[in-house]
Amino acid sequence: xxxxxxxxxxxxxxxxxxxxxxxxxxxxxxxxxxxxxxxxxxxxxxxxxxxxxxxxxxxxxxxxxxxxxxxxxxxxxxxxxxxxxxxxxxxxxxxxxxxxxxxxxxxxxxxxxxxxxxxxxxxxxxxxxxxxxxxxxxxxxxxxxxxxxxxxxxxxxxxxxxxxxxxxxxxxxxxxxxxxxxxxxxxxxxxxxxxxxxxxxxxxxxxxxxxxxxxxxxxxxxxxxxxxxxxxxxxxxxxxxxxxxxxxxxxxxxxxxxxxxxxxxxxxxxxxxxxxxxxxxxxxxxxxxxxxxxxxxxxxxxxxxxxxxxxxxxxxxxxxxxxxxxxxxxxxxxxxxxxxxxxxxxxxxxxxxxxxxxxxxxxxxxxxxxxxxxxxxxxxxxxxxxxxxxxxxxxxxxxxxxxxxxx
Amino acid sequence: xxxxxxxxxxxxxxxxxxxxxxxxxxxxxxxxxxxxxxxxxxxxxxxxxxxxxxxxxxxxxxxxxxxxxxxxxxxxxxxxxxxxxxxxxxxxxxxxxxxxxxxxxxxxxxxxxxxxxxxxxxxxxxxxxxx
Numbered sequence: 001x002x003x004x005x006x007x008x009x010x011x012x013x014x015x016x017x018x019x020x021x022x023x024x025x026x027x028x029x030x031x032x033x034x035x036x037x038x039x040x041x042x043x044x045x046x047x048x049x050x051x052x053x054x055x056x057x058x059x060x061x062x063x064x065x066x067x068x069x070x071x072x073x074x075x076x077x078x079x080x081x082x083x084x085x086x087x088x089x090x091x092x093x094x095x096x097x098x099x100x101x102x103x104x105x106x107x108x109x110x111x112x113x114x115x116x117x118x119x120x121x122x123x124x125x126x127x128x129x130x131x132x133x134x135x136x137x138x139x140x141x142x143x144x145x146x147x148x149x150x151x152x153x154x155x156x157x158x159x160x161x162x163x164x165x166x167x168x169x170x171x172x173x174x175x176x177x178x179x180x181x182x183x184x185x186x187x188x189x190x191x192x193x194x195x196x197x198x199x200x201x202x203x204x205x206x207x208x209x210x211x212x213x214x215x216x217x218x219x220x221x222x223x224x225x226x227x228x229x230x231x232x233x234x235x236x237x238x239x240x241x242x243x244x245x246x247x248x249x250x251x252x253x254x255x256x257x258x259x260x261x262x263x264x265x266x267x268x269x270x271x272x273x274x275x276x277x278x279x280x281x282x283x284x285x286x287x288x289x290x291x292x293x294x295x296x297x298x299x300x301x302x303x304x305x306x307x308x309x310x311x312x313x314x315x316x317x318x319x320x321x322x323x324x325x326x327x328x329x330x331x332x333x334x335x336x337x338x339x340x341x342x343x344x345x346x347x348x349x350x351x352x353x354x355x356x357x358x359x360x361x362x363x364x365x366x367x368x369x370x371x372x373x374x375x376x377x378x379x380x381x382x383x384x385x386x387x388x389x390x391x392x393x394x395x396x397x398x399x400x401x402x403x404x405x406x407x
Numbered sequence: 408x409x410x411x412x413x414x415x416x417x418x419x420x421x422x423x424x425x426x427x428x429x430x431x432x433x434x435x436x437x438x439x440x441x442x443x444x445x446x447x448x449x450x451x452x453x454x455x456x457x458x459x460x461x462x463x464x465x466x467x468x469x470x471x472x473x474x475x476x477x478x479x480x481x482x483x484x485x486x487x488x489x490x491x492x493x494x495x496x497x498x499x500x501x502x503x504x505x506x507x508x509x510x511x512x513x514x515x516x517x518x519x520x521x522x523x524x525x526x527x528x529x530x531x532x533x534x535x536x537x538x
Contacts, residue, residue, distance in 0.1 A: 342421075346445075346469035346514065350411060363444055376444035376467060405412055406421070406470075 002296065002304045008386050010036040010292075022356025025391045030175050030335055030382035031360055032225045033206060035289075039228055042288035043281045053277055055254060069280050072287025073270070079290045080220070081211040082237050086269040089236040089243070090278055094202040095125040097221030097236035098169070100273060101198055102129035104246045105219070106167065109196075112138035115165040117195070119144040119152055119181075120372055121174045124365040126200045130169065144170070146372060150177040150326040157186070161193040168195045172204035176366045176378065177326030178309070178335030180204070184215050191216065196242070202226055202234075207305060207333050207384075209298040212237050224282065229289030233282035236273075243269050250275040301385045305334035308383045312336050312392045319399055325378060334383035337364070340399065343406050345379040351405060352398045359395070410505050412470065419474035425481060427463040436525030437466075440517050445472040447521045449480070457488050469514050471507070476518035478502040483522070491526050494519060496537050 008014050011034045018024050026034060046068060052061035054069050070085070077085040091097040110116070116130050120143045133139055142160055145153040152170075168190040173180050183204075187197045198219040204210055205220075206227035212220050219242070223234035238246075248255055248266045252275035257265040266272045293301065310329035313336055316322055321341035326332050340348060345361035352359055359381045363370045370376060381395055429450040437448035445468030452460045462484055464476040482502060483491055499515050500506065507515055516537045523536040 344467075344469035346471070346511075347412070350469075350511065367444075370444075376446070406417060 002300055002385060004304070004386065004388055007296070010038070011386055012037065012040070014386060018353070018356040018358075020354050020356065022354070025355075025357040025394050027381040027383065027387065027391065027395060028358045028360050029206075029226070029384035029387075030203065030364075030380065032231065033228050033384055034386065035230065035285075036228055036292050038292045039230065039285045039288045043230060043285040046281045046284045051281070054280055055271075065280055068287075069278070069283045072283045072290075075287040075290045076235055077237075079294065080205065080222075080237060081213050083213065084240070087237055087240055087243060089238065089270045089273045090283060091221075091234045091236055092232060092279070093223040093225070093234040094200060094221045095234075097219075097234055098126055098198065098200065099129050100236055100249045101169075101219050101221075101238075102133055104249045104273070105196075105242065106133055106139075107137070108245075108247055110137060110139050110166055113140060115140045115142060115163050117142055117144060117157075117160050117165045117168045117170075117190075119170045120146040121150075121152070121177060121179065121366065121369050122169075122171055123175055123200065123202070124367070125202075126169055126171060126198075127368070139166075146177075146369065149328075150174075150179050151331065152179070152181055152186075154182070154185070158189065161189060161195075164193060165190070165195045167198060169198035169200070171200040171202075172210070173201075173207070173333045174326070174366075174369075175203050175335065176337045176364050176369055176380065178332030178337075179327050180208070180331060180333055183217070187216050187218075203333060203335075206293075207298075208302050218242055224286040224289055227289055228292055230279075230282045230285040233279045233286050235286075240269070243273075246273075248275070249273050252276045254278075296385060304385055305383050305387075308387055308389065308392065309334045309336065311389050312381065312383065312395070315392055315396045316399075319396065319403070321403070322399070325373065334387075335380065336382070337378040337380040339375055339378055340403065343402060345377045347406070348379045348399065348402050351402045352395070355394065355398045355401070357395055357398050411507075411511075413503075413505065415478075416470055416474040416503065416505075419477040420470040423464075423473065423477040425463050425477050426465060428465055429461060429463050434525045436521050438517065438521045438524065440468070440472070440513055445469060445514055445517055447472065447476050447518045449476075449518070449521050449525055451525065453488060459483055459486055459488065459491070464518060468517070471503075471511055472514040472517050475499055475503060475515045479518045479522060488526055491522065494523070499537075 050064040052065040054066040074085040077088045144157045190197045196218045199217045201220050201222040205222040220237040225231040255275040324338045349361035361379050432450035433453045434451040447466040451462040462480045519537050
């Protein structure tokens with residue numbers, strides 16, 4: 001059991017009031033999480049005490065900054081059980097991590113006609129890079145269908161695998177339906193068919209214990225800002241042999257071993273993929289976020305979220321005219337996307353905001369998934385370690401108020 | 408919220424007077440708000456004298472976008488196209504009688520963007536049309 005009262009004290013923003021004088025009820029952590037004091041202070045202290053550019057500097061500050069930057073990488077590696085920190089590449093976010101694979105690995109390994117399997121529940125960040133590659137290279141894309149219940153159709157997946165795909169890239173947890181996909185099974189089947197795998201773990205790493213070795217993932221991408229860390233930094237995990245064989249992504253300083261006027265030799269891992277001055281303070285914040293989550297315990301966080309989500313779905317489904325999307329709470333993370341008959345999600349979100357309740361409305365960067373369900377948009381409430389059942393009650397009361405206004 | 412969801416907005420959203428499609432029509436244009444998926448299409452019949460004889464809108468979206476469209480259509484019937492070319496965002500804000508933040512302003516202005524792109528015979532509706 002989490003001590004949510006104590007956890008909430010660690011998040012300064014949760015103490016504030018909204019524009020309209022209401023207490024903030026933050027139900028939008030799937031978009032970005034709030035940040036605990038430990039993270040804010042780690043970044044603050046870095047700028048107050050240790051700020052310098054990393055690597056090659058020999059003065060005290062440069063050495064401290066480099067050590068902090070690299071220690072954070074080691075913390076992140078341990079957090080997802082990566083065999084070594086050199087397999088953690090800092091990126092700007094999950095999107096950039098996926099693009100790194102699309103630009104470096106895929107352009108070196110895929111040719112016209114090669115099949116890439118995605119799913120119908122992907123975020124735009126795991127669709128558009130592959131569509132761009134399709135336009136450039138003539139690769140083929142196909143999609144594991146989503147069932148009415150909001151689960152991946154694994155029988156259809158097995159059929160797709162008979163077409164010998166080169167890559168299977170899929171979300172570990174849907175940012176709309178909340179569905180937690182059976183990643184280990186998907187990867188095992190992909191490997192048996194000879195495909196490389198890429199896991200979009202933007203929603204799973206913040207909320208579940210993720211072990212890249214147990215999953216046997218080839219690539220796995222996630223962002224700091226959804227897991228109590230700062231914006232502007234994320235990570236790509238990759239298997240060492242794949243990363244070693246890949247050409248560099250962006251060219252510039254720090255990613256080189258040696259530069260002549262006409263040639264260069266790339267640096268070793270992980271620096272080969274980190275050109276230019278990186279987000280150093282953000283890396284420090286990322287490391288602090290990982291420490292914070294570890295101190296609470298990922299299993300306890302997942303259990304708390306499950307309890308809140310199951311309660312939220314039960315309460316929401318009491319409301320006449322509501323439709324909650326996605327599978328049963330046992331198969332999903334802390335997300336509840338819904339529609340209300342006759343009321344547009346933007347209106348729902350706007351009216352709830354007057355009561356201090358922050359939810360998201362729109363297609364949540366998953367337009368094809370919304371088209372599949374025949375709806376332009378949904379309202380989405382999402383939950384994290386700091387949310388309470390009382391907040392779910394406030395949400396439900398707020399929705400009744402919305403219905404009354406449109407009554 | 409009483410401001411943003413004044414009775415007039417809820418009323419025009421729930422019971423629009425000008426929802427539909429004119430057949431035949433002289434001007435047609437449609438566009439989306441990519442952020443929220445709001446969709447508006449407008450059809451108009453224009454007389455030889457350049458006066459809008461009749462107009463309708465269709466589409467889906469939030470109360471702000473749909474009520475704005477209904478109010479806008481109501482305000483242009485019987486007006487010369489020349490006058491429609493001069494309309495800007497203030498016209499919509501006057502019709503709604505409220506102030507809007509930047510996100511909801513896009514919802515409110517979608518119908519005017521579509522209308523002006525249609526009147527100018529443009530290929531696409533840009534934000535500059537309603538500044």
